Amino acid sequence: MNKLAWVLLCSAAMLPAQEKAVLVSYETTRDVEPSADPDSPFWKNIHGVFIEKSVLGPEMPNFRAEVRSRWSKDYVYFLFSGPYEKLTLKPDPDLKKETYRLWERDCFEAYVGADFEHTNRYRELQMSPAGEFLDLDIDSTRARPGFNGENNWNSGMVVKARIDQARKWWYGEMKIPITAVDKRPAQVGNEMRVNFYRQDGAPPNRTFMAWQPPMVWNPHHPEKFGALKLSGPPSTR
Numbered sequence: 565m566n567k568l569a570w571v572l573l574c575s576a577a578m579l580p581a582q583e584k585a586v587l588v589s590y591e592t593t594r595d596v597e598p599s600a601d602p603d604s605p606f607w608k609n610i611h612g613v614f615i616e617k618s619v620l621g622p623e624m625p626n627f628r629a630e631v632r633s634r635w636s637k638d639y640v641y642f643l644f645s646g647p648y649e650k651l652t653l654k655p656d657p658d659l660k661k662e663t664y665r666l667w668e669r670d671c672f673e674a675y676v677g678a679d680f681e682h683t684n685r686y687r688e689l690q691m692s693p694a695g696e697f698l699d700l701d702i703d704s705t706r707a708r709p710g711f712n713g714e715n716n717w718n719s720g721m722v723v724k725a726r727i728d729q730a731r732k733w734w735y736g737e738m739k740i741p742i743t744a745v746d747k748r749p750a751q752v753g754n755e756m757r758v759n760f761y762r763q764d765g766a767p768p769n770r771t772f773m774a775w776q777p778p779m780v781w782n783p784h785h786p787e788k789f790g791a792l793k794l795s796g797p798p799s800t801r
Contacts, residue, residue: 584790585613585776586793587613587758587760587792588633589634589635589640589792589794589795590610590633590634590795590796591636591752592606592634592635592641592797593797594636595639595739597739598737598738598739599737600735600736600737601726601735602630602643606634607632607634607643609798610633610634610798611632612631612633612643613760613790614628614629615629615646615760615773616629616773617773618773618774618777619772619773619777619779619782620777621777626647627762627764627773628646629644629646629762629773630643630644631644633792635750637742637749638750640745641737642674642737642738642760643736644672644735644736644738645733645734645736646734648670648732648733649732649764651670652670652764653669653694654669654692654694654696659696662697662698662699663692663697664698664715665698666690666692666696666697667698667710669763669766670734670765671691672761673688673689673690673762674689674738675687675689675758675789676745676792677745677756677758677786678747678748678756680757683757683786683787684703685702685703685704686757686786686789687699687702687719687744689719689721689740691725691736691738692736695725697723698715699715699718699719699721700714700715702784704784704786719740719741719745720740720744721738721739722738722739723737723739724737750794751794753793753794755792755793755794757786757791757792759776759783759789759790760774761773761774761783775790
């Protein structure tokens with residue numbers, strides 16, 4: 565090994581390890597029905613993370629969206645909120661059963677996995693501004709994940725959407741049974757692998773954003789996921 569290579573190797577060894585991106589999920593002892601209201605007692609003062617970059621990497625401040633999370637022994641909750649310019653929705657939304665290929669219109673998406681041995685296995689959960697929903701059991705090693713009958717799986721999640729037309733902002737909340745995403749009993753300290761996405765607009769000007777960008781126009785890259793960490797209740801101070 566020449567001197568330059570040795571210097572580069574030593575320098576790399578001295579660099580700090582890249583920190584894993586983490587969304588803290590705060591404990592609740594009381595389950596609630598989704599409200600999609602960030603100012604409700606359930607969600608007020610809960611801190612989240614932001615979907616603010618294209619899946620390809622560049623920042624997209626005009627569509628910056630927040631994700632917050634809470635959990636109980638039975639459920640994990642996600643609250644999404646973000647601005648819009650023009651909503652792209654189905655003209656006849658079905659709120660009773662899941663909408664296949666919901667990802668072709670405006671939606672928020674949560675990818676959640678708790679299998680740390682088979683990281684290619686995780687759940688994909690989506691909702692639209694109209695309150696449509698879709699849940700998929702994903703194996704990212706399969707060709708074209710999402711098109712192989714993955715929608716036949718049912719998470720049992722409940723969603724609530726709300727559109728503020730005056731502010732041009734929409735909110736979406738997911739209430740997901742813990743057993744749908746994790747075999748372990750929920751407890752403080754548990755972690756899950758997660759990523760969050762936002763899709764907006766119609767072709768050819770479609771916006772596709774991520775919390776942890778995969779750097780390609782394909783969300784099924786679990787090696788890029790961050791972590792959801794189950795924490796105790798939020799501070800009352």
